Amino acid sequence: MRTKLAHAALFGDEVFRKMLGTVAMTKGVYDLTHAGHVRSLQAARSLGDSLVVGLATDGSVRRAKGAGRPVLSFEERVEVLSAFECVDYVVAYDVGAVAEVVQTVRPNYLCASHFTFLSAAERADLESLGTELRTMKRPPLRSTSDLIASILDHGKARS
Numbered sequence: 001m002r003t004k005l006a007h008a009a010l011f012g013d014e015v016f017r018k019m020l021g022t023v024a025m026t027k028g029v030y031d032l033t034h035a036g037h038v039r040s041l042q043a044a045r046s047l048g049d050s051l052v053v054g055l056a057t058d059g060s061v062r063r064a065k066g067a068g069r070p071v072l073s074f075e076e077r078v079e080v081l082s083a084f085e086c087v088d089y090v091v092a093y094d095v096g097a098v099a100e101v102v103q104t105v106r107p108n109y110l111c112a113s114h115f116t117f118l119s120a121a122e123r124a125d126l127e128s129l130g131t132e133l134r135t136m137k138r139p140p141l142r143s144t145s146d147l148i149a150s151i152l153d154h155g156k157a158r159s
Contacts (some may be wrong), residue, residue: 001039001080002082003082003090004081004082004087004089004090005078005079005082005089005090005091006052006089006090006091007091008033008091008092008101008104008105009104010060010133011052011061011106011159012093012104013104017106017108020049020050020088021049021050022047022048022049022050022108022109023048023049023050023052023105023106023107023108023109023133024044024045024046024047024048024050024051024052024107024108024109024111024137025044025051025052025053025054025102025105025107025109025110026040026044026051026053026054026110026111027053027054027055027056027093027098027101027102027105027110027112028040028053028054028055028056028057029056029065029069029070029077029095030056030059030070030077030080031061031069031070031071032052032072033077033080035082036138036140038050038084039099040103040113040136040137040138041053041086041087041110043136043137044111044134044136045086045087045111045144047107047108047109047111047134048107048109050088050089051086051089052088052089052090052091052105052107053081053087053089053090053091054090054091054092054093054098054101054102054105055074055078055081055090055091055092055093056070056079056092056093056094056111057072057074057092057093057094057095057128058073058074059094059095060065060093060094060095060097061095064095064096070116074092078090078150086103091105096117098117098118099119099122099125099126102126102131103125103129105128106129106130106131107131108130108131108132109131109132109133109134110126110131110133110134111134111136112133112134112135112136112150113135113136113137113138114135115133115135118133118135138152
């Protein structure tokens with residue numbers, strides 16, 4: 001399978017950028033990818049000609065979510081995202097440093113269910129680059145954390 005992992009610096013090449021057309025970007029951990037992820041990725045992709053997914057690195061996920069996360073390694077999560085037709089490229093980022101990768105990729109749209117991960121200054125910087133922040137409705141489905149809790153509860157019930 002062809003990986004869609006790209007180095008963020010690639011997005012600085014103007015010939016490459018023209019080939020992309022309108023770029024939508026979203027970000028996340030995508031650990032134990034589920035139907036909510038699928039819906040969100042498809043919704044983000046509908047905004048542009050290309051979809052770039054910022055994928056959180058393993059170390060940054062551990063720092064943000066604690067021991068045992070992510071369940072799937074970065075490489076496994078890249079492979080899963082690469083299988084989606086709606087995803088054009090995957091770029092690595094560290095949780096807490098989203099603005100840096102977004103400033104490098106320079107998407108037309110940054111899609112998320114909330115933007116509390118951006119400071120007011122980061123928002124202003126992104127908007128000055130021409131990036132429109134698009135709030136995406138969170139699908140009414142279980143999150144990865146919910147799935148993990150359900151699996152753990154199921155295991156306890158069997159003991």
